[in-house]
Amino acid sequence: MEQNKGNEKAEGEQNDVGEKAAGDSEDVKIGIIGECGLDTPVVLTNRQECAVCTPFGKPSDIIIEGKIENCNCALLSRNGRLHDIMPTNVNYRANIWAMRKLGCTHILVTHTVSSLRESIQSGDIVVPHDFIDNTTKRCQTFYDGAVGSPFGVCHLPMYPAFCDRTRLHLINAARELNLPVHSRGTVLTIEGPRYSTVAENSLYRNWGADLLSMTLCPEAVLAKEAGILYASLSFVTNKECWCTNQPIATTHEIIYTFKKQVEKVQQVLVKTIQSISKEDWTEDILKAKILVCSNFSNRNELT
Known part of the structure; x- marks a missing residue:
């Protein structure tokens, strides 16, 4: 696409901010990205x-x-419904852009x-508050x-790493269901598809x-860059x-644990969707858009 068309896109994003500001809580649309089979048996009407x-x-x-x-919701299987896309090859940009194009205000x-911690056990739920990106490709x-x-160029601030208000809805939902949930956690993303070594584990824990x-x-x-x-x-x-006091789980065991x-x-x-949809998110949606616009730069701003 020509550069002037790119400028039109940037201006379009700024126009979107105004349109959202004029909206109300009925504008909420939630994208859901997860593992294959996540939509069954989710009660999704008008599919x-x-x-x-x-x-x-x-x-x-x-x-x-x-x-x-x-x-209103939109569901997407991150690795494909057949789980045939390895982590590095997931088209993350297309996935998020598609959610933006469909008008999603939230993504769960x-x-x-x-x-990596003794206090976090298999079967627990964690709503992370921060992350470390150790991917390279x-x-x-x-x-x-x-x-x-x-x-x-968008020089995007990453604090907070997640939407805290949305996080709180997830935490409260898990607690209301009496499920073991950790309200904080730092997730390190590795490139994969291989698992990490003991030495790498020690490094990550020290980080x-x-x-x-x-x-x-x-x-x-x-x-976040999509607002x-x-x-x-x-x-x-x-x-x-x-953790040397238990056998190393195989991929099949990990998949079985999740499916169970x-x-x-x-x-x-x-x-969580039920509670989010009952609230007015106008200001939060607007702030998310403004964050992108206020950290966006191009050569026109330098002249």
Whole structure:
């Protein structure tokens, strides 16, 4: 795309801010990104499949739109419904851009994570408050100067790393369901698809990481760059190899653990969606958009 078209996109984003500011709580639409099979048996009414085109290619799979607790929602399987996309090859930019294009104001995501701490056990739920990105091969921004990308550069602040108000809804939902939940946690994202070594585990623990994921980053960064309120519901499937008093879990065991508990994850999501949809998010949505606009720069601002 030509640079002047990129400028039009940037101006369009600023216009979006004004449009959202004029909206009300009925404008809330929640995107859900998670593991394959997450939408079953989620009660999603008025289901329809949607193929979305983006400047960054195709999302991981078709997006399923519908209503949960009378709130507009859009579901996407991060690794594809057949789980045939490895973490590095997930098109994170297309996934987030598609959610933005569909008008999502929030994104709730699920992640399977492994524990680096004795206090965090398999089967626990963690709503992380921060992350460390240790990936090396993934596109980190929409504003990369490539053809089709928005023009300019976005120097995005990452504090807080997640939307705290959305996080609180997830935490409260889990507590209301009497599920074991940790209200804080730092997730370190590794490149994958391999698991980490004992030496790497020791390093990550010294860095202050509590959990390991392969898919949180750059998804969280891109959601913030898109002006979307984002929070993660992380499900602990196993302890990492630093823990020598238990066998190392295999991939099949990790998948089995998640599938066995997936209904609990779904219950938390449904309850969270129900509570989010009852509140007015106008100011939060506006602030998320303004954050992007106020940290966006291009050559026109330097002349």
